[in-house]
Amino acid sequence: DGGITQSPKYLFRKEGQNVTLSCEQNLNHDAMYWYRQDPGQGLRLIYYSQIVNDFQKGDIAEGYSVSREKKESFPLTVTSAQKNPTAFYLCASSMWDSESYGYTFGSGTRLTVV
Amino acid sequence: DQQVKQNSPSLSVQEGRISILNCDYTNSMFDYFLWYKKYPAEGPTFLISISSIKDKNEDGRFTVFLNKSAKHLSLHIVPSQPGDSAVYFCAASVSGGSNYKLTFGKGTLLTVNP
Numbered sequence: 001d002g003g004i005t006q007s008p009k010y011l012f013r014k015e016g017q018n019v020t021l022s023c024e025q026n027l028n029h030d031a032m033y034w035y036r037q038d039p040g041q042g043l044r045l046i047y048y049s050q051i052v053n054d055f056q057k058g059d060i061a062e063g064y065s066v067s068r069e070k071k072e073s074f075p076l077t078v079t080s081a082q083k084n085p086t087a088f089y090l091c092a093s094s095m096w097d098s099e100s101y102g103y104t105f106g107s108g109t110r111l112t113v114v
Numbered sequence: 115d116q117q118v119k120q121n122s123p124s125l126s127v128q129e130g131r132i133s134i135l136n137c138d139y140t141n142s143m144f145d146y147f148l149w150y151k152k153y154p155a156e157g158p159t160f161l162i163s164i165s166s167i168k169d170k171n172e173d174g175r176f177t178v179f180l181n182k183s184a185k186h187l188s189l190h191i192v193p194s195q196p197g198d199s200a201v202y203f204c205a206a207s208v209s210g211g212s213n214y215k216l217t218f219g220k221g222t223l224l225t226v227n228p
Contacts, residue, residue, distance in 0.1 A: 009155075041220060042221050043221075102148055102160050102216075104160075105157030105159070107156055108155065108156065
């Protein structure tokens with residue numbers, strides 16, 4: 001079954017530590033994205049990548065970093081510079097063609113800073 | 115500047131009745147619109163979409179209406195079922211754009227009461 005996998009589902013981090021969230025897809029999608037969901041804020045774009053070895057900042061990139069060394073993988077690092085890292089993080093991928101547009105989302109990672 | 119707005123944070127309806135969720139957008143370049151459904155602690159799943167060349171798209175109990183002049187779209191669910199209780203996100207994109215990005219609203223929590 002093709003899909004997009006995020007791990008872990010729950011993650012706890014101490015203040016001042018960096019942490020990396022995993023996102024893997026076997027859908028052969030070109031583009032991948034990271035969103036953050038906070039109560040009452042909807043989905044806000046952190047970073048996105050349209051192709052291997054290339055990525056762009058989204059609306060709230062400060063305090064985050066990404067890499068795209070493989071088409072299947074788009075890990076997100078939450079650095080100690082991110083002031084409010086506690087949130088629900090969603091990874092998505094997409095294939096855009098003449099017949100369909102849209103994202104496939106992973107099941108999310110809940111990050112809590114303790 | 116919020117380009118996609120869902121002005122109702124929540125909506126409550128009785129089972130069997132119609133649910134109408136609304137979405138407004140400000141960017142006149144948007145020409146493709148999608149609705150996603152999200153349960154707590156899960157990733158959003160695609161529900162239905164509409165291109166700006168249409169004013170209505172139907173899929174089973176779900177119908178999306180687009181009013182381009184008013185920059186408004188709505189999702190109708192008939193009849194509503196308790197399993198429809200979830201957060202619904204409206205999203206928009208420029209289909210010919212090069213960045214493949216979706217812009218999301220903040221979501222509307224739908225509660226269908228038995």
